[in-house]
Each structure stands twice: as C-alpha cells, then as structure tokens.
Amino acid sequence: MNMQRRSALKSIAGAIGGLVSLPAWANGWTPESIGSVSGLPADQQTLLGEIVETIIPETDTPGAKSLKVHQFALRMINDCYGEPAQTALTKGLAATEETARQTYAKAFAACDATQRTDVLSKLSASTDEVTKRFAGLIKNLTIQGYMNSEYYLTNVAKYVMAPGFYHGCVPAPTRSLTEKK
Numbered sequence: 001m002n003m004q005r006r007s008a009l010k011s012i013a014g015a016i017g018g019l020v021s022l023p024a025w026a027n028g029w030t031p032e033s034i035g036s037v038s039g040l041p042a043d044q045q046t047l048l049g050e051i052v053e054t055i056i057p058e059t060d061t062p063g064a065k066s067l068k069v070h071q072f073a074l075r076m077i078n079d080c081y082g083e084p085a086q087t088a089l090t091k092g093l094a095a096t097e098e099t100a101r102q103t104y105a106k107a108f109a110a111c112d113a114t115q116r117t118d119v120l121s122k123l124s125a126s127t128d129e130v131t132k133r134f135a136g137l138i139k140n141l142t143i144q145g146y147m148n149s150e151y152y153l154t155n156v157a158k159y160v161m162a163p164g165f166y167h168g169c170v171p172a173p174t175r176s177l178t179e180k181k
Helices: 002-020 042-055 069-080 083-104 113-124 129-147 150-156
Strands: none
Touching: 042 069, 042 083, 042 113, 042 129, 069 083, 069 129, 083 113, 083 129, 113 129
C-alpha cells in the first residue's frame, strides 16, 4: 500500500515537472515556430504522423496530424530528451510497422482506425521495455503537443493572454470599500 502511494506520487510529480519544464517555443506553438525538424527519414516521419493521428483523430476539429503534432514530438525528443528516448523512437517506429505486419499483414498506414488502435495497444502492453517506453512517450507528447498548440489554445480552450478587462464606462462605486455599513 505504501509503495503504491510512493509510486503514484512519483508519477504525479513527474507529470507536473514535465509540464513546468516545457521549453519556451512549446507554448502556443505552430508548425512555423518549430522550424524544420531533422533526424528521421521522410517515411518514418510519415509513420509518426499516422501514429499521432491515431491517438487524436480528426473529427469536427483538426486531428494531431493536420496540426503537425508529430513535428512537435520530434522536436521535443531532439531538444529535450536524451539518447534513450531517441533510440526508443527509432526502435518504436520499427516495432510499430513490424507489429502491424505480423498482426494484419499490411503496413500501419494501410490499417483502418480500429486496427491501428489495436497495434498501439499491443505496443503499450509489450514486454519489451523500449517498445513500451516508445508507446508511452509518443502518447504523452501527442497529448501535450495538441493541448499546447496555438489552434487548441485559441479555438478550443479560448486562451486569453491577459485575463480581465478594464471597462472605463462603468461608474465608480459611491462608497469606498473600507467604510462600514
């Protein structure tokens, strides 16, 4: 019981610490503010785009792929994470394709939404620690990138940089706040 509580507290502290330690470019980011992200071949970047689209698909709002959350994830992994995360990314993308081919005899991109979700669930439940780390990392970065995107902050969350407004046409109160009734 006590070990579970410690584990839960460590998880919560890690999540809060991760949110606080976002780089300056990551708040209200756009694909233009990220710039070019290198490190992966084009086919693997496309695969990563399909993975993030599976996590947050397009509905009446843009999905993660159309907001280019995969570029956000790549930039975060390149700038903020170390070599283990970069290795997990490369091995995880290969494991995604391999799992899709073994399970459905086709590439991940050719699978339908249900099959893609199943492949990602299998990666999350994998006994291979690197594959499991990849699945968790990409899921967290997808959610973090989507919720910190300029589109989400301005259109969904209705983010206002300076809350509260000055209304100069409102008459001043007749009594001061320090007077007693």
